[in-house]
Amino acid sequence: MNSRRVFLQNVAMASMAIPFTNFKLYEEKTLRVAICGLGSYGTRVAEAIQSCSRVKLTGVISGTPSKIKKWQEKYNIPDKNCYSYENLDKIKDNPDIDAVYVITPNALHHVQVIRVAKAGKHAICEKPMAVNAKEGQEMVDACKQANVKLLVGYRMHFEPNTLEVIRMRNKGDFGKVLFFQGLCGFKIGDPSQWRLNKQLAGGGSLMDIGIYAINGARYMTGEDPIWVTAQESKTDHVKFKEGVDETIQFQFSFPSGATASCLSTYAMNNLDRFFLNGEKGFAEMQPSTNYGPIKGRTNKGELDKPHTIHQAVQMDEMAAIIFDNKQAVVPVNGEEAVKDLKIIDAIYEAVRTGNKVSLKL
Template sequence: MNSRRDFIQKITAATIAFPFLKQAVAANKSFNKKPYDGPVLRVAIMGLGSYGTRVAEAMRDCTKAKLVGVISGTPSKITAWQTRYNIPEKNCYNYANFDSIKDNPDIDAVYIITPNGLHHDEAIRVAKAGKHVISEKPMALNAKEGQEMVDACKAANVKLLVGYRMHFEPHTLEVIRMRKAGEFGKILFFQGLSGFTIGDPNQWRLNKKLSGGGSLMDIGIYSINGSRYMTGEDPIWVTAEETKNDPVKFKEGVDETIQFQLGFPGGSVASCLSTYSMNNLDRFFLNGTRGFAEMQPATGYGPIMGRTNKGEINQPVVTHQTVQMEEMSAIILQGKQPIVPVDGEEALKDLKIIDAIYEAAKTGKKVKLNL
């Protein structure tokens, strides 16, 4: 298993049964049931790897967003995508010349799906070209880079959104609704488990320059972000401890396993695990004075499954990336406000937490947060 995306795909595929497939088909049909004649977000994807392909395939079912361009350093991929997605030659760019996208009125936004270490420079170039920026998560390698991306997009008067697909997922939103309605009472505790056994030691995810770290930057960010939308608060302190059993595979600056704890202003605490050395870890648990919510799988591509003290969570199974791109189109073109933010400021908070976790793991001290 070579990546988080392989992990997410395999662990969730094992949960799919025929009823879920029927539900997914029905959900996607109902999602696009009404004819749409509003504005369409025209998107170019930068980075034509496995996840870029997943997004492109999901966008086939979008009505508010359309794939119209590509940016890649591999000419053969560009050619293949041109044929597969009917992309005109004038909307195809490489990493050296994509600044000229500023002169292309047929592209509104660029979705950056490249290694973490490239997001910062690519996003700033896209912003300077006058196009809206959608970045995969984590948005950058650290909070300093993230702030520079936010500032660049503001200066260029373009939107900066981040690929937090779970913020639009129906089971997740149902737990958030129940929590907001007070159905769990006062929130006391959150647990987030995010991990898998990573494969190829030469991949970019184990290259600090490209990844910014290890498991925390790749899979652990799900528990970080999940702790915030599940509890409804931003943490005010963090403690952390790193465990490294394979220093050959996980070199200096590339974390293998990190356990971290978060404290929230309302008094609740979170206990989370991020790892590249254990499988079967994709679980969220939220506990309050009046009830609980458990999600497992919690962040996979689907179907997400969950239950509360009131029973199973029965929400539509959707293609996350389809819904994400539909909703992002509405945010960019129609000013829609999502239930959980997906903008650069939201992503910057996660980067500040990541910085603090690494500091806490290094120093052994509790680190205060001011988000």
């Protein structure tokens, strides 16, 4: 009887232990996010969050009451989690919100991110993070002082084919990197939109689409540039007023001796291509930065990583960065964004002066 009892106890204990082999040692925390700015890209992010495993949309911040009402109905957001731009500081007292994703016109990022930080919430900011490096650094400093994280919406830093090219470069499949080309552009429409307003956008095509080539040159080569030259072309002085660039070509040199040639434009379609050339091979991506699917090939064959919803992957990864201190393969922190802003400042200076401008990032 005793042996039978012991046998049954052992079987019971074993059967109880089986399900726990699939359990994690801790429960993953869910990042509860409020979106600040309910425009087209804010809408895209909100939709992507619905397929996230670690992120939940719990609040909204907008200057348009009718938008707030529609979002409340669609995403079941209670009144207590809805804010205007005037009272967003009150999120400080809201335990339902861990982070705020700022998706407003570029010139508003600076003040809004600082307000979010002072309210004690983590800040996620769309790129470009600010209209110049000075403002960007002030945002980084404010978040550090408040002991909150500042992350930037570099969705391509999590895109599978992009990461595969970076992996291959790091492995040495392309040999010594020699050259990068980044072509980014489209024909912009409505001339009254905020992207063509210097006070709201901080510039023109460079701030909106050119930043992809700037950031891409850095993560594709694995280096930061040491100088830049740049030239501007403008054919429509009505749509592209003073301080709003239509087309800018810019060139980099890197510490290794590699070079880059890039184009940013609001005047041409079908420009979304990255090309990386090395002594032993190459990588070509087209499209390289749009919402996908990203396509490309290397000297070893086609890139075939699965298509993902960029914003969903980005948000889940950011939850891991915030809660688990996960390190992204390519950083998405505020310091990374300040480097891009320093380069943007230098490109505009090179256009203005016609000189080669040195960079210290």
